[in-house]
Amino acid sequence: MKPAPFDVVEASRRVWLRDWNSEAASGMAVFTAILRSFQLLNDDVQRVMRSHDLTFARYEVLAWLATDPDSSVTLSWISKTLRIPPATVTDIIDRLEQDGLVRRAAHPTDARTTLAVITARGRKVARNATSDLNTEVYERIGLSETQRDQLIELLAELRASGNEFDVERSRQVIDDLG
Amino acid sequence: MKPAPFDVVEASRRVWLRDWNSEAASGMAVFTAILRSFQLLNDDVQRVMRSHDLTFARYEVLAWLATDPDSSVTLSWISKTLRIPPATVTDIIDRLEQDGLVRRAAHPTDARTTLAVITARGRKVARNATSDLNTEVYERIGLSETQRDQLIELLAELRASGNEFDVERSRQVIDDLG
DNA sequence: GACCATTGTTACGGAGCCGAAGTAACGTCC
């Protein structure tokens, strides 16, 4: 996509400062900047996804399944962790199953819950897609390592304050990964 | 929506550092952090939009029309500036027109182009929606003024390096606003 | 006047979200 004729974030900010207040203006600028940055990167991500016959949502599920040592995960875990509505999880798993990348399995003790299990083919697809994402998008983001860290840190604070994840439990869970 | 059980960004980063390289890991973390921050704020934005019978895309168009002194703008300008595909612009204007918030008008000199003109009702709706967005989302973002500025600055650099907007022309255009 | 670019529209399928309803299984509390 071609560049916009000007920086919409900065332009909007001027308008907001004129018509509203500085608190609203900076908040608006934060949201708009995040939205536009997302769109920018997402365009590239989608391109890679299409070349692997995936969508980002399907890829995300696959990627988590591929990293999990047990290679299986409950559908509700997917919904909670990736913040995907249950009805959409059903769609996604349907499609992944249909493509032979995942299969549904019964939970050993809880008859209500369904497990998603990655297949060998799914594992291969996940690995290839991630490899492409890395070289074609992630490694090309135009920021220094220091800037990336700052950005990640600021957004972590934004998310924590908005209760996007459980700050208390997070440390334990993550330490368990290592 | 309820918080995720842990910080997915940080968890993914550990996995990436184990399986790939630090460049890919920080890039992935940047994208994921932006995505999740967007989702977090967007949930609130959508809530406000729904209460005004708008979508964010329709609101954005309306808000720009409301601030423009001439109150009219070509459809192609909308497409380029807000990065909305032409076919979607047609949909959006159709709906705004149907709701009586905007009307189409012929361009005075170029018979190919169509102008979108905001109505009095559209102006009122835009103002109310913005007011709610400000108090219910933008003014509540959990970052200090300094942090917001840092964040906006980092994202501006990310966008500029990704050619999201025309850096050269942007200064002129924005100075013209003031 | 021929040629190409730009503008907007139409049509089609795909993806994900929303809301609401429904089924089935689990857990708890009296």
Next chain:
DNA sequence: GGACGTTACTTCGGCTCCGTAACAATGGTC
């Protein structure tokens, strides 16, 4: 051990936006 509320997943219909492609009409250029 039965009633009740909760949790897990599915189904359905509708909506919005995207991607692609084709098309008509106009404008600009050589």
